[in-house]
Structures are given as C-alpha cells and as structure tokens.
Amino acid sequence: MSSKSSAGKAVAFLARPFHRDGAPTRLHPTSLWAEAANVASIYVAPVWEKVAAWLARCVRPVLSxxxxxxxxxxxxxxxxxxxxxxxxxxxxxxxxxxxxxxxxxxxxxxLGTSRYAVTLDLARTRVAVGDNAVGSIAVTNTSPRAVLPSALELPVGAATALFHLPRMKPEEVHEDLFTIPTTRRAVITVGPVRSVRADPLNLLRRQVLWTEPTDLFVHPRTTGLDGPAAGFLKDLEGLPTTELSSADVSFHALRDYVPGDDRRHIHWKTTARTGKLMVRQFEETRRAHMAVALSINTDEYEREEDFELAVSAAASLGRQAIKEARELSVVTQRGPIRCETGKNMLDDMTRIFGNTRRGNAVDLARTLSDVVPNASVVFFVVGSKVTPSQLRSAAASVPPGVRSFAIRCFSGAQSARANIADLTVLTLGDLGDLAAVLRKAVA
Missing domain, CATH: 1.20.5 (Single alpha-helices involved in coiled-coils or other helix-helix interfaces)
Known part of the structure; x- marks a missing residue:
C-alpha cells in the first residue's frame, strides 16, 4: 500500500465522529472555529451578559x-x-x-435624593389647531423633611419647559399650569417630567424621571357642513343597482307569484284583474359610500398652507360622513386611513405628512378605484398645480355612474366651479367656504 493511500485513510479515520448518530465530539470537532464558537457560547456569553448588566446598572448612570x-x-x-x-x-x-x-x-x-409625587395632567389629549391645550404639573413632597428649591423639566416636542420648585415642607403640594402652542397640526410628545440637579457651571447633571410621556394630538381644523353631506346623498332612497330583489325600497316591476314569496308583496289589484297571483319585484339599493382621495404630494401644492387646507377639507368631509353614519373610505398615496370612528380618522390625519416622492393625483385615483370599488360618490382633494388633463385622467379612473368631484385647494383664491367631462371641479380658498362651495356643486 502506498504512503498516499495510508495518509488518506488516517485523515478519514480522524474525521470520523465518535458518536454513531453523526454528532461531532470535543475529541473530533468539525473545525477549530466551530469548537471555539462552541466554547464561547458556553463560557464567554454568560459572563458578558453579567458584565453588560453591571455596566448598564452601575456605570451608565454615572457617565450620563x-x-x-x-x-x-x-x-x-x-x-x-x-x-x-x-x-x-x-x-x-x-x-x-x-x-x-x-x-x-x-x-x-x-448628591442627595428627592422624594416627590409628580402628576402630569393634560386637560385634553386631542385638540384642533388653534385651540388651547392646557396642562398642569402637581408636585407633592413625600419626604419627612423639607426639600430645598430645585427645578423640573418638561419636554414638549423639541422644546423643554422649565419649572422652578420652591422650598417645600413635608406633604406640601406645588402646582404649575402651562399652555402648549397649537399653531400647527402635529403629534406632540409631552413629558416625561424630570427633576434636575446640576452645579452652577453645569459640569455634572443628574436627572430623575417622574412620569410617563403623553401624546398630544393637534388635529387639523375642520368645519361643519350644512345638511346631509351638503345635500349630495340620501340614505333613505339609497342608490339603485341592477340586481333585483324580492324585498327592498325601490319598486321595479310585477312578476308571477312563486311558492315561497312573501305574501305581503302580493299586488292584489293586478291579481284581481289578471286572475293570477302577482307580486312586486324590487331593485336592491345600497347605502351611500363616500370615498375621499387626499393627495399628499407636496409638488402639487403652491404653499404649505394649501396642503394644510387640503388636509382640513378632507377631514371635514370625513367627519361629516361619520357624523351621519355613512360608509366612508379615505385614501392617500400612503394607503387607506382608519375611518371606524371620528377620533381614529382625525388621529391618522394628524400623522399625515407631505412627500414629493409620492405618486401624483392620477396614481391616487387609480389606487382609489382598486381600494374602494363600490364607492357611490368620490372626492379628489388636490392642490392647485394639478392640471386639467391630470384631473381628466383621474376622473377616467372612476367607474361609470359614480359621482365624482375634485376640490382644488389654493389659499386666498375665490370660490369657483367648473366641469371637466363628468367631473365637477371646485376651487377652495378658505376652509370656512367649504359648505358654500359644496352647495355650488349641486346648484
């Protein structure tokens, strides 16, 4: 036997696992790297977890x-x-x-500790743009000794409010009121309240958190609409379909009686004249389904005020539909918005932000036709830079028989109405004019 074959058999013998089930043993590892990884997972990892926990518990607070x-x-x-x-x-x-x-x-x-009981209270966690958002901080000294003057910090969004605490006796309560500006639509994180100890030169600074953060929703401004959705739809009559039914509101025709038909629908005058039982046949009706397509492509708006006007107009339409218990769907380029309740819808409207990389109004119209195929009336809320050809293409995506309107938002513009094929185009210059603009659409 040659020396090469002998060496090969020796290597094969050494590589053979010790166990019959094929698992490698410590005496016969698959590789040195695998053995090192195995030892590290057994011995090093638990030690490192303990060291990391000690660093987080003892060292990080000191360094912070x-x-x-x-x-x-x-x-x-x-x-x-x-x-x-x-x-x-x-x-x-x-x-x-x-x-x-x-x-x-x-x-x-x-050095030293402070024993406080701090309560952060917001009068309302949901307000509209321009409303007063008022809150209070109540601090109680729970220590058996008097505490020296100190300071509390309250983060409000990107800003921080500073509250000075006087010398407080045991069980003494100090309360401060504050007002949060609501000039812009936003979700503002308020808190957590933290006490701060620092030296005059601010070399060292120790913070203690006393409360949890609270979200303040500054909803877009909305306006009320007169009448049932400004007179567009009538729930009682509904919208007729081509499907026939044996019981509904919209009468269609008479037909011969079939066993199993409801006898309350027998038309007795015709039965007496023809000599055979005749029953009424109806067209099925469906409840009005309003769909609102809000474009969030900022390239379609002249100014930021126009975009905010569009958000407010869409929110006003949705709020009116929910108030009247109508089916509602609101869609943007980012996808559908929750419309189960008015609070959910306004919360999602508050989180909307514009983006130049989103699709245009035509893309939004195609998305709307896919997401809401059973809409009975459609509103396109867009900016003033959307061209008539784009509006015509958007209207072409709407199924036949569906009433469609486009609201072009341009702050300061005069209210106007125009028609592009079957699409009614309304120009909105101020949110307060929305009800009047909608009335013009059916005038």
Whole structure:
C-alpha cells in the first residue's frame, strides 16, 4: 500500500465522529472555529451578559451625569496632572488642582435624593389647531423633611419647559399650569417630567424621571357642513343597482307569484284583474359610500398652507360622513386611513405628512378605484398645480355612474366651479367656504 493511500485513510479515520448518530465530539470537532464558537457560547456569553448588566446598572448612570463641558474639564485635569508630574510644571499642577476642585464641588451639588409625587395632567389629549391645550404639573413632597428649591423639566416636542420648585415642607403640594402652542397640526410628545440637579457651571447633571410621556394630538381644523353631506346623498332612497330583489325600497316591476314569496308583496289589484297571483319585484339599493382621495404630494401644492387646507377639507368631509353614519373610505398615496370612528380618522390625519416622492393625483385615483370599488360618490382633494388633463385622467379612473368631484385647494383664491367631462371641479380658498362651495356643486 502506498504512503498516499495510508495518509488518506488516517485523515478519514480522524474525521470520523465518535458518536454513531453523526454528532461531532470535543475529541473530533468539525473545525477549530466551530469548537471555539462552541466554547464561547458556553463560557464567554454568560459572563458578558453579567458584565453588560453591571455596566448598564452601575456605570451608565454615572457617565450620563457628566455633561460635555464636564468631560472636557475631567480630561483636562487628568492630562494636567500627568504633565505636572512628568515635567515638574507647577502651573499644570495648579490648573489640575483647580479643575479637580470644580469637579468635587459639582459632585456635592448633585448628591442627595428627592422624594416627590409628580402628576402630569393634560386637560385634553386631542385638540384642533388653534385651540388651547392646557396642562398642569402637581408636585407633592413625600419626604419627612423639607426639600430645598430645585427645578423640573418638561419636554414638549423639541422644546423643554422649565419649572422652578420652591422650598417645600413635608406633604406640601406645588402646582404649575402651562399652555402648549397649537399653531400647527402635529403629534406632540409631552413629558416625561424630570427633576434636575446640576452645579452652577453645569459640569455634572443628574436627572430623575417622574412620569410617563403623553401624546398630544393637534388635529387639523375642520368645519361643519350644512345638511346631509351638503345635500349630495340620501340614505333613505339609497342608490339603485341592477340586481333585483324580492324585498327592498325601490319598486321595479310585477312578476308571477312563486311558492315561497312573501305574501305581503302580493299586488292584489293586478291579481284581481289578471286572475293570477302577482307580486312586486324590487331593485336592491345600497347605502351611500363616500370615498375621499387626499393627495399628499407636496409638488402639487403652491404653499404649505394649501396642503394644510387640503388636509382640513378632507377631514371635514370625513367627519361629516361619520357624523351621519355613512360608509366612508379615505385614501392617500400612503394607503387607506382608519375611518371606524371620528377620533381614529382625525388621529391618522394628524400623522399625515407631505412627500414629493409620492405618486401624483392620477396614481391616487387609480389606487382609489382598486381600494374602494363600490364607492357611490368620490372626492379628489388636490392642490392647485394639478392640471386639467391630470384631473381628466383621474376622473377616467372612476367607474361609470359614480359621482365624482375634485376640490382644488389654493389659499386666498375665490370660490369657483367648473366641469371637466363628468367631473365637477371646485376651487377652495378658505376652509370656512367649504359648505358654500359644496352647495355650488349641486346648484
């Protein structure tokens, strides 16, 4: 037997697993890397988890108290001490001593604990643009001793409000009121309330959170519409279909009686004249289904005010439909909006933001026809930059027999009405004119 074949058999024997089920053993690993990974998962991972937990529990709170200026002073103190000891520079030692004293004084300022009971209360968590959003912070000293004056911070969106607490006796309550500006549609995170201990130079800063954050929804402005959806639809009559029914509201014709028909629908006069039983046949009707397509492509709007006007107009139409218990669907380029309740719809309207990379009004119309195939009336709420040819293409996506309207939002423009084929185009310049503009559509 050659030496090459002998070596091959030896390698095959060493690679053969010890166990019969094919699992490699520690004496016969598949590779050194696999063995190292196995040892690391058994021994190193548990140790690292404990070290990470200790760092998060003990080290991170300490490091989080050091501000950027404090880190610079601390680093300078270390460097100056090294330079002074290495080269004998007395000036460096004096500067290092001064920096160390400043840090020690800062530590004294942040030491100690405060025992508070803090309550953050927003009068309303949902307001409209321009409404007053009022809240209060009530702080109770739960310590058996009096506490020194301190400060509380309240993050409100990207800003932070500062509240100064006076010296408080045990069980004393201090309350502050605040007002949140609601000039823009937004979801504002209020809180958490935090107490702050810091030195005069703000080298060290220790925070304690006392409450959970609360979301404040600033809904878009809406306006009421006169009458049932401005007189567009009538629930009682419904919209007739081509499907015949034996019982409904819309009478269609008479036919011969078939066993099983409801005898209440027998037309007795015709039965007496023809001598055979005749029953009424009806057309099925369906409840009005309003669909609103809101374009969020900001390239179609002249100004940001026009986009906000469009959001408010769409929200007003949806709110009126929900108020009258009509079926409603609201669609944007990002997809459908929840319309189960008025609160859900306005919450989703508040979260809407414009984007230039979204599809145009024509793409939105095609999406609407796919998402809401059974709509009985359609509103396209768009900007003033949408061209008549685009509106004509959008109207072509609407199934025949469905009433369609386009509301072009242009702040400051005069109310107007025009027709493009079967599409009624309305120009809206102010939200307060929406009801009047809709009345023009059926005038």
């Amino acid at each position: 108290t050091v501000s950027v200026l404090g880190a610079v002073v601390m680093g300078a103190a270390v460097v100056l001490w090294i330079l002074g000891a290495a080269f004998g520079w007395q000036e460096a030692k004096v500067a290092a001593l001064l920096a160390s004293v400043l840090l020690l004084i800062a530590i004294v300022f942040i």
